[in-house]
Amino acid sequence: MENSDIKEPQGTKLGKRKLPLGSPQVRKTRTRYVWLNVLPDDLWLKVREGETISEAIHDENIELGGDCGGLGKCGKCRVKVLSSVGPPTVVEEELLSEDELQQGIRLACRTIVDKDLVIHRDEADFETEYFQILKTGHRPLVHPDPLVTKRLVTLPLDFQEDSLSSEWLSDLDRIKLVMLPEYKDLIAPLNCLRSLPRMLKETSFSGAAVLHQNFMLAWQKQEELGCYYGLVFDLGTCTLVGKLINLLDGSETAVVSCLNSQMRYGSNVISRLQYVKEHPHGLESFHDLMMKDINRITKRLFKAANIGPEDIFIAVAAGNTTMQHLLLSIDPSGIAEAPFSPVLTDGLVVRAREVDLLLHPEALLYVMPTKSGYVGGDLISVILASGAAEQDDDIILGLDLGTNGEIFLGNRKRLVTCSAAAGPALEGAAISNGMIAKAGAIEDVYIEDGELRYQIIGNIKPKGLCGSGLVDLVAALLHSGNISYQGLIQRSRKSGPNVQNEKIVKHAGTYNFLVATSEESYNQRPIYLTQKDVRELQLAKGAVAAGISMLMEEMGIRTDDIAHVYLAGALGNYVDVMSAMRIGLIPDFDPGIVSSLGNAASTGASMVLLSKNYWQMANNLSDFIEHIELSSRLDFNQYFVEHIDFPKANLW
Amino acid sequence: MSEFKALIEAVTKGDISKAVAETQKAIDAGGFIQAIIDEGLIAAMDEVGDNFSKGTIFVPQMLRSAKTMQECMKLLEPLLKEGDTSSKGKVIIGTVKGDLHDIGKNLVAMMMEGAGFTVTDLGVDVSPEKFVQKAQEVEPDIVAISALLSTTMPAMPQTIEALQKAGIRDKVKVIIGGAPVTAKYAQEIKADSYGADAGSAVTEAKKLMGIS
CATH class of the missing domain: 3.30.420.480 (Domain of unknown function (DUF4445))
Known part of the structure; x- marks a missing residue:
């Protein structure tokens, strides 16, 4: 049957997937990262394993308090570690009371983050706050030309002694005169004019003009030039x-x-x-x-x-x-x-x-400009961040994966987009034990030495599966033969160390896969992947894959013609590329050309903020890109149905 | 029943060439055409519908089976005598106004046909007026209404209301379905029945017709 098509894994560990020779490594095998969850505001930091909490937070510009600079002397950088934590260091035993140690209070500068940690810091100490975000991700070089500029303007002395001047010029006219020829039509809003006499005097007629187009929004003190x-x-x-x-x-x-x-x-x-x-x-x-x-x-x-x-x-x-x-x-x-x-x-x-x-x-x-009801300013921002609109020859595929899978394909010669109704499965919703990616979510699944292993956000017992965990799990089970290419959860007919038959549980005429027993789970309820969950995922990935196929057909290209693939969005940033290809969410690419764009929507918006050219480009894109409304295309159904099954062949 | 075991198996598996061969074999053996349809093909599609409802097969497999049945019907239809075909009933089906979702509705239509109903597919984005007009024209036993978005669901009661106003609500049974639709919603808007999926839609339709 279908399993005969699947090559027997040869001691393959899904956690360390073999890649074709010469292709760059994708995700794993680099520095290991762990999560640091900072409460009470649920801030998430992805930090290098082995760093202290202070180091992790310092890199992110968060201040925890403390004045010895992390030497372990002042004992002020206290945090409460809520997840399990090792014994205190000698320094901590000296600086903290026994009661505090008992409660899990530790010093941020002494506590090494070697696994996911949840910490709570005193709200009174809050100077700044941070939320985990993927900050990496490439961005085309931006030639700085911000939407709003600040300019040092000094009015000559002879202007200031109005009464003696032969020219009776208003304050504004004098500013215009200094700023010729660029700002000969300078306009100042009422608000600015009202404060102008006072500000001119306070700044001794030498201040920072805040400029937007031909408007002077404010006249500020010179030192404000640095606060920009x-x-x-x-x-x-x-x-x-x-x-x-x-x-x-x-x-x-x-x-x-x-x-x-x-x-x-x-x-x-x-x-x-x-x-x-x-x-x-x-x-x-x-x-x-x-x-x-x-x-x-x-x-x-x-x-x-x-x-x-x-x-x-x-x-x-x-x-x-x-x-x-x-x-x-x-x-x-x-x-x-x-x-x-x-x-x-x-x-x-x-x-x-x-x-x-x-x-x-x-x-x-x-x-931001948008293209249509379902291709928004976020996708236009992602296109900017991907650099596709500045690319002459290379064809770029971009996917913003969330509830709607927004897809673009092309370069500055032609760019087509569509929005595939992926449904909520990819964000962990509509899945019986699904959840969004927060503490307790299984985010990464792999089979190692015949054992199903997973990583859980926050290093606590698992509560459910988030999108990336779901994709990983199904990929692993396709690999072990416990899910057929048609999507049926089954006892695998293959033998081998990776087969997970003992976790296949019969339920109402079909089988469920037991992900975690009630003892293993956070809520003392077993976590299952049900047959229906797999069907939901099939619909979601079918819609995205069909969208990609339709765009490729529209452009008349094949997967080989695509030079770069960028993933963005809640799922796109975290999904394992090999798992995504295994379930057929994206076609088989050389993994080396696939990369995550991080929070690409905000990257694109930053590019606009920093450069008027990008604002212009965004507006041009809104006209230039072609939008394909999938639901009005008769052939979409055919593509969709073709992509509901999983790929038969194993990649790994 | 066991007479058509091989045919049934070929249809449920979506093995077109085998199913066609089995159909030919049954014809050559001089079997009643209506029996081949009822006890062979329709019985097979019943099983397909059940499997789909349970979750053991999915959309591509169901489509494949439906296609298999259609291929077999090509052999059988020319052999049917006038009046020989006893349609299980007439159905008009469509996706409501403002909603372009096609696939779910197509699956239901296909499974209804597979179960022996005569189906008129009105397509997508079907206004209440169009439902009424077609209902008057076709005089169906069942009006099947699909909506896939919570925002387009209100078009379902509007359609039912339009049938009411046109004075044909009593002459038809209304069955509704689609991802956001529930049995409770069907009750609220006074539809006669609700199909949770393509398989159960057929089961419910049969119940409405008093056959099962």
Whole structure:
């Protein structure tokens, strides 16, 4: 039967997959990373194994308190370790009371992170906060030309003694005169004019003009030239991410993320749209919730750089089309039904205060252009981050994998996109023991020495499977023959050390796979992968794979023609490339050309923030890219059905 | 029944060439055409529907079986005498207005055909008016309505209402289905039945027709 097609693994460990000779290593085999979960705000850090908590946090610009610089002398960098922790060091025994040690209090500078740890630090000590985020990921070189600039302007002395001057010039005219020819049409908003006389005097007529196009947003003190930041937001359906970007050098000063408060109204876009449609004040309440979240994020970002809202003049937001509508308080209901029409797809520049974003009163908010109801500003940002729009010859495939799998293919000559309704399975929803990627989620599964092993986020007992864990598990079971290529969970007819027959449990006419027993699990309930779960995954990966196939056909290319594959999104960043190929989520590529883009939506937004050219490019992309509406394509069904089965052949 | 065991097995496995050969064999043996259909093909598709409901087979396998049956029917149909075919009933099926999801509805249509119903597929994005118009034209026993989005579900009660207004609600049975649809929802909007998947949709349709 189907298993005869599967080559017998030869002592293959799924954790250390063999790659073709000469191909670069993909994920494993580099430095091992572990998770550090910092409570109470559920911040996640991916840290190098063996670093101390202080080192891990220092790299991320988080301050824990303490004034000896990590020498283990002051005893002030206290944290409470909530997960299991080894015995205290001698220094800790000296500096901490027995009671404290008992409670799990340790010194951050002395505690080595050698496995996933959950720590709690005193809220009173909070100087800055961080959320785990993939910060790596490539970004095309940005020639700095930020959307808002600051310029030192000094008015000549003879201007200042107005009464004696033969020319009776207004303050503004004198500023214009100095800034000729570039700013001959300079306009200052009322707010700026009101404070101008005072500020000119305070700065002795030599200050920093904050400029946006031909507007002077403010006149600041000279020293403000060094305080030059902008914000970017990635507005996801589940998570909101904010970044504080230093506009002087383009670096990320701080990153904060939080769960989207709209989650309680459902975890997908459709449920939000439905709520807005059915409730007269739905739009208003979603907008309010979002702004509360965002303003909370910005507040935390400001703390990190010791600045205030009035120091920020510019922000860029990227999200899916629905989230961008909600940000702008524009009714997105049209996106809910065919023909899925948003109110606008153009990029938009608004005053931050018009959407209740608390920044400088004259601050501007750039909202990314979109392509359609389901190809949003986030995908355009991902395209920017991938560099595909600047690529002449190489063909690039990009996947933003979440509830909707947004896909693009091509380069600056031609770029096609589609949105494949992958369903929630890839984010761990619609799976009987599925969950989003947070503490307790099995995120990585492999078979080693015949044993099924897994890594759990937070180093606690498992609570369920998140998307990457699900993909890994199914790949491993396909490999062991415990799932057939048709998706049937079964006792494997193969023999071999990797076969997991003893965990195949009969249930209502089909079989389930026992992932963790009730003793092994966090909630004392067994964790199963059910037959239905596998079917859900088949539908999800079938939709994504069919989307890729259709785009390739549209472009008239084969997998060999693709030079780079970039993965982004909640699943894309964490999924194991080999597992993704094993289940057929993506076609078989040389793993060396596949890489993760990190939080690509915010990277793209940062590029716009830092360069007017990229804003222009984003707007051009909105017109240039071709969108294929899969549901209106008759041949989509055929592609979809073809991709529901798993690939027969084993890669490893 | 056992007479068609090999045929049934070939159809459930989706082995087209074997199924066609078995059908030919049955014809050559002089069997009743209607019996080959009822006890061979339809019985096989019943099993396919059951397997699908249980989860032991999935969409591609079910489609393959349906295709196998269609190939066999090509041999049998020309041999059917006028009035020989006793259709199990007439069904019109469509996905509601605003919803372009096709596959689930197609599977149901295929399985209904496989069970011996005469199916008229109205396609996707079908307005209540179109459902009414077709219902008046075809005079079906069953109106099957599909919706795959929670946002398009409200078009289901609208369609039922339209049937009511046109005065044909009493003449048809309404069965609904689709991922977000539940049995409770079917009750709420006063549909007659609910099919959780393509297999159970057929079972429910048969119940509505008083056959099982």
